[in-house]
Amino acid sequence: MRRRRIWTMLLVPAILAAAPAPAPAQAPAQRSIDQYNLRAWHLVDGAPPDIWALAQARDGFLYLGTGAGLYRFDGISFEPVVPRLGRFPSRNITALLADPDGSLWIGHFDGQVSHLQGDRVSRYGAPNAVVEQFARGSDGTIWVAMSGLEGGLFRIGRGGIVRMGPDRGMPAGRASSVVAGRDGAIWVAAETDIRVLRPGSTRFAPVARSMYRVRLAVAPDGQIWVSGSPADATGARAAGVRIAPLPPGMHPPAADRMRFTRDGALWRTLFAGGVLQTRDPGSAAPSFTRLTTTQGLPSLVAVPLLEDHEANLWIGTNLGLFRLRPVSAATALRVNDTVLGGFELAATQDGTVYAANPHNLYRARPGEPLRWLRRFGQGIAMIEADGTDLIVSLQDRLVRLHGDSFTTVPAPAIPGPAATWGRQGDTQWISVADVGVFQLAAGRWRPLATPDQPASRLYTASGTGGGTWFYGQDRLYRRDQAGLHAIPGDRVGSIAMVSTGPAGTLVGGELGLARLDQGRLRALSDSRVPELGGITGIVQAPDGSVWINGVRGLVRTSKAAIDAAFADPHAALQHQLFTAADGLPGVAQQGAQKSTAVRGGDGRIWVADNVGIGWIDPARIVHNRLPPPVTILRLTANDRSYADPRDVALPAGTANLRIAYTALSLAESERVRFRYRLIGVDRGWIDAGTAREAYYANLGPGSWRFQVIAANNDGVWNREGATVTVTIAPHFYQTWWFRLLAIGAGAGALWLLYAWRLREQLARTRARAEAQLAERERIARELHDTLLQSMQGLMLRFQAAAYATEPGSRAQTLIDSALERADDVMMEARDRVMALRRITGPGDPQPLIDDLARCLEEEGLIVTVSREGPPLRFLPEELEQILAIVQEALANVRRHAGTLLAQVRVNSSDGRLRIEIDDQGRGIPPEIIAAGERPGHYGLKGMHERAAALGGMLEVRRGVPVGTTVRLTVVR
Template identity: 30%
Template sequence: MALWTVLAVAPCLALNPARRLTQYAHTAWRIEDGAFGATPNALAQTADGYLWIGTDAGLVRFDGVRFVPWEPPAGQQLPNPTINSLRGTRDGSLWIGTPSGLARWRNGVLWNYTTGRGYINAIVEDPDGNVWFSRSRPAEASGPICKVEGDKAHCYGKPEGVPFALVGPLRRDGNGDFWGGSPEGLFRWRPGFSEVHLTDRLAVAAGLPGVSALATGPDGAVWAGIERRGGGPILQQRAHGVWRGIPLAAAPGGKLEVIALAVDHAGMTWVGTAAHGLYRLHDGTFEHFRAEDGLSSAGVNDLFEDREGNVWVATSNGLDRFRDLHITTYSMREGLTADKASSILGTRDGKVWSGNGSALEYIQDGVAHAIQAPNGLPGRRVTALLEDAAGRLWVGVDGDLLILDKGRFRRIPGLHGPSLGTVWTMISVDGGDIWAEVITPPRRLVRIRNERVVEEFESGRVPTGRGLADAGGGALWLGLRSGDLARYKDGRIERFSLRGGGKGDPAAIREIHTDPDGAVWISHRQGLIRWKDGVAKRLGKENGLPCAAVFGQLRDRQGRLWILSECGLLTLPREEVDRWWAHPEVTVQVRAFDALDGARPGPSSFTPSITQSVDGRIWFVSDKVVQVFDPGELSATGPPPPVHIEQAVADRRAYAPKPGLELPALTKEVQIDYAATSLALPQKVRFRYLLEGHDSAWQEPGTRRQAFYSRLDPGSYRFRLIASGPDGAWNEAGDSLSFSVRPAYYQTLRFQFVCAALLLGAIWLGYRIRIHQVAAGLNARFDERLAERTRLARELHDTLLQTIQGSRMVADDALGAPEDPVRMRHALGRLSEWMAQATEEGRAAVNALRASTTQTNDLAEGLRQAAEDAQVPESMQVVLSVFGEPKQMHPILRDELYRIGCEAIRNAVHHSSGSKVEVELHYAHDLALRIRDNGKGIPPEISERGRQGHFGLATMQERAERIGGKLRIFSSPGAGSEVELVVPGRLLYVERTQARSSLATRLKQLVKPPGSLS
């Protein structure tokens, strides 16, 4: 057996532990991007979480997503639009320093301080909430350090021990002392105490000396930036009462001006320079960020650390943010030999091994080591890794399988040759056997015992696998290339379909692992599949995972599940995993660490792709870099972000979110803008809102920062908003806005009451009208019956009764001389004539009651028949003339016409004593009926009032009025008479009434509302 000895396993690079733990993400907003209209000079954060940027042209507010220019209240303004210093204090105030004085903004109210004017350089808040500021070019000679007292400022100068007339940077240390810098030097001061520092180091031969920047650290250290020319450190640190110079990298031209200093929560010192970018110092090591590194500008104006630990840098060209990443990356930038890491393994001795291209590397105690071909690696490509029960490292290198034991490599020969082949994955099973999946053609499964290959199974005997796991009792789990799961034991293969958990998908399986309870976890292209006792269930996007493809997974010592997916590192606590297994349809609570957290996931070429080191950290690779996550950060969650409702917009008009907000009537669109001031990862802030009075459940807009509602009914509403931060913690208190939508006049209760009253009145009126119509109809029918009975009574009285009376008189006359047969015969003859006349008159009355033109619908024929029935004398001629085309008439009206005509003809025949009667029927727009005779005429008193005891003319007039006609009688003595009846055709003709009905129907269809049913 060939033997290689590792000649040297030397550290490739001693990685800086601080660098390893505090990798950062950098984001820049530049003036040319439109975020600002002028150069940012100062930074501060208020208690509500907003970041404020003071520029040469005013204030800008930032919520992590949106930059909003600040506008002062109407009629007010700042002492100067240029902002050169800012401070957010605990009471929620924002203190604004300008070249012309100090201002304060709180709860929508702006105060300008008339005392303590000057160029405000720095603002400080002490533990008691008092606000102090430093100034230069003061308007009055009362001192350069001032304390705000009420609405005035009390200033301190040389009489109170302040040694210099002008003070620029001002800081307060943990002892309560103020440190001030000026062009004349550095001093420490409190009322009643003063001392000057660094006088010897500020003495220079040329140029203006001075202290340009100050910072105090949590450890009590004081940092001072010295503006000077010539040699010597320009950064000074005072620790334990001793000053020492900290050299920075040499600058072109020999001049390096420190403009801003800050010490962050991790104790690292940030140094901003006037023209050479940004420096970060920790444990004596500097990192340098310049414009070519992505900084918005090399000129730094201010530095600020917010409550979430982000470091903000105001430069001459914009704003930069540096934030810690949850996931630390090891790449060539951090000292690895390449960016080709394809396998990772944590071993029991605390090392984390990685196959990184042509090097086998490991990291231990913050130091990276590399074994390559020049110093002992017997090959140029590291593949799979495995630690066996004895703690030895098995390494696939090129086409060989090697064991690294006590600094020496031993090769495992193949069954039929010196080389085994390229190893994809390996596992160690009970009894010490090593199983390996070899991908060099032909693909095969290899069993190794006592460092020798004892069996090889090509695909004909054992299906080709993509993952291996110990099944216990000498059995082996195989994740097959076909997409199914198989168990191999004693030469027998048992297959299990994973279709219950995911589709059979060739090459979809990446890795498999087992739980102590016998469950098998399969990393799959469509999710994470768990198989147990013949049941497969898939955990995927439908269960709340942010993406589908899974490259690897593991269970840590606490039972927490870690998933390496295409969108980052995901983790679920044991309770969530158990809940999902019991109820596969549930949505699990998953914590995701994605690209925003520093993750750079991807599939690895070999296994393992994810591992846990002895210190509990989770390591993973992506065929490029090595990355690590410390699970201890899961419990280090910060408070949820403050939530704010910023404004309501109704029909494009903005309203401030104030109590009692009223929106106009008939508002069509309502938009509510809101924010959660998480400045580290605003992309991960999630919102929920509920509009009480409208929504029945909480709405889930995700990351959207606006709510939209349309056509809200008049009434009162309450908009409630909550949000969660990047770590998933919800701010349940949130924020709320109560508002109302005013009703239009027709939406008011008063108007609705009036409308209801009018509607009820209309219904009552309609009811009364209908009752009146019904009563009028009944009365009309009763009147008609009475009129007919009256007419009949008149006719019977005028004809039949008189004839019968005459017959009685004849009979009485005959009975007066019963002994005279001649007289008796003559009387009986006359009686017979009178009785015949009575019969004819009775028949005429009956015919008048029953006769109608309904059967023939021919009025002219009916009138002709009426003339024949009237017993026209032989000496009289009746002439009937019809003009125009006959038209169909309403039956009832036609019968009334017929009866009027019959009465007029009968009167002319019986009473005119003329020789001719003319009947004319004119069909035109209206119908005209005329009956003329050439008789003796009708006396005026009879034509006007009728004959005493006779009702014929009166009945004719009543019938004419009832059908809407006009009856006129023309007569003169000896010249005959004429009866004329004119009836409007719109009432009489049937076709006109039908046309009106059809027109009404069409009009109704034309005005029918859209979408209504016929």
């Protein structure tokens, strides 16, 4: 650790003031300490020790040069920086400079300089000195101020690091500071004087004498400032150098480091310890505020100062890091050992704001800070405005403040400490907690009764609404000449106050916000808008803005937004939320029965919160317009980590990924929100909230692109974000050629299986057909050898019987008839036998019909067969059915048509089999067609049944003009 010279310092009374003084609303833009959010990172939070230098690089990271090495900080975690190529000559870093090209210049305690470019580090020089400060000239030259025995001013260029000597106008000796002016001049604080290298000159010229270890800084207007008091003050002013003022009792050089923030305030870390803020340093009466461990500084040993891109001021100490973030609000009065209890607020017609705690009264006129006004022996129960006067309720009386004079209000003793006070014309109203509401009439306080609840739970609205609006628990009442009337509608829990203004009559309750709409209350509940819970204060400004103080913080919205939210039950309430992170002292004070928010004449909104009183100026609300740079920190796969990845090739078998990312918004890093997606896996953006890691499992081979975007604390999104492409190599069985081979092999196996199955089916079909043919042959043999032979023998017996009977007798006639019938049966049986023997396999029915025609021709029936269309293939059982239908039709021609001519037409031209059997006989009777059969006969019915079994259609109709047509249609 470097030694420090501690200077004795006397603090001015303004620095030691017990009550904080907020900046007036119309003051210059320079902020007081109270308008910053103060945050410290201690060693236990992971902060490195001995922070001697700070810089913010182009990538947005905050880099810390420490006695333990180089670190980078993203607002959440500290990470040591270790280059992959090269190494730092020393861990003890005393100076940093971020170059516009994204590289980082690093000064070490041993006088060496490192240049970090990506993952590569290069080194310059090895003098026996200490690097104090860097400066970058307009031409890109890097200037280095070094202290120590061999210190001085050095320049880094193409030839390496070079000391500036007498030939360049620099005397021997140490240099404590170097800065680059706006005009391109280089200013140096040497051991005994201040020198400058003007543009176009080759030599440094002295401009003023000074003592050792002074610091230089460039103001926003381009002026050069020096710490301490140069001996030649006249020469310094003539050269354009301004002297940084010091509070009484502080001696130069005082500053260890010095820097201006962009609002023009001057900040110095002190040799005597702590940090000194100087507002209006160029004025005749600058104001000083010292920042010490009392305000949360990790240590009094503070050295580097840095203002980042988002106007946050960073301070490095030997025990941690400290940040001052500009906020919209300021704390005017805070609970401490001397200020206890709740607070009251009131604003009079002239814009004066009054605040009270149990015994003290404070006042803030427009544009002024809150100042103590008076202490009361009795506790202050309530304050309320009455025009330009102020009513103060003590324990047993009311006091009026007119101007600067206090007088007791002429009235009898009040029934108890007033919780609210209101006026309606000349009538005064008060509410006393747990007692009720009272009206001052005829010189006495008269209680007001309520029709539906105990009077002790009733309160009158405070201020101008007193006597008109009353509320008790969750009920609101309006008073007229007829008495109190409860307002119907939605409930918002226990009511705290009523506000009337441009947005209408608004009611603040424990469970939300209600508005009077056509005689009914309509509510925006805290379940719909969580920020509207625990409302105890409402301010309706003339410009239509509405400020609501609740348990979540201070909500700013507008009349238009409220109208839209009430008009559409699904619409969100457009609003902005301010919390303790924005400078407010906590959240809305609860248990109040009057508004905890008022508006001052200068436009500031004042709030009474649970740990103090604060204000916010709507004209000076801080907005973070910078979208946060997004960086992917590392990718982890298979227990291997890839830092700062861009394109990563991973081995085969990688299935799980972990990707760490961050966004470089240092204002409120904990409120940065992220969305990410893995293109090809995620259908849309994944809302990660504040999480800074993404996990993926069971990924296959291929190329995947991960993208992450982020929004800062004000919801400004960086839509471009950061990306990394991940390529996972496939196993051999995951390659396209293997898949193609696998598909081919599978298709071949399926084809072989199909061929085997087809062969099996054909074999089974052939075996079944052969079995059927064998059975048909057997049946034919049986019919021929047994049945037909037996019938033939039987017919011979009948023939002998016929010969034995008397010729012409009835017996002979009957026997002859039976023989004729038996002859028909024999013929049909022979036909069946012949058909069984003819059908030997699948095929077309045409040949079978031809054979049948030839057989019938031998028996006297002349059959003509014609054919159109190609052959068709039918199974044996189908051929049997077709042939049986044709045979039965021709048999009917022979038996019943009375003709010996028949025609068979076979048509298969359109893929269907059509067979028509025509004759020119007497024709089938119409009644048989209608019945579908001849009584006692089953031939026609059997033909229909066989056609149905084929899946075909049989049609029988009378011919034109004579004969019968039988048509069979079978679809293949």
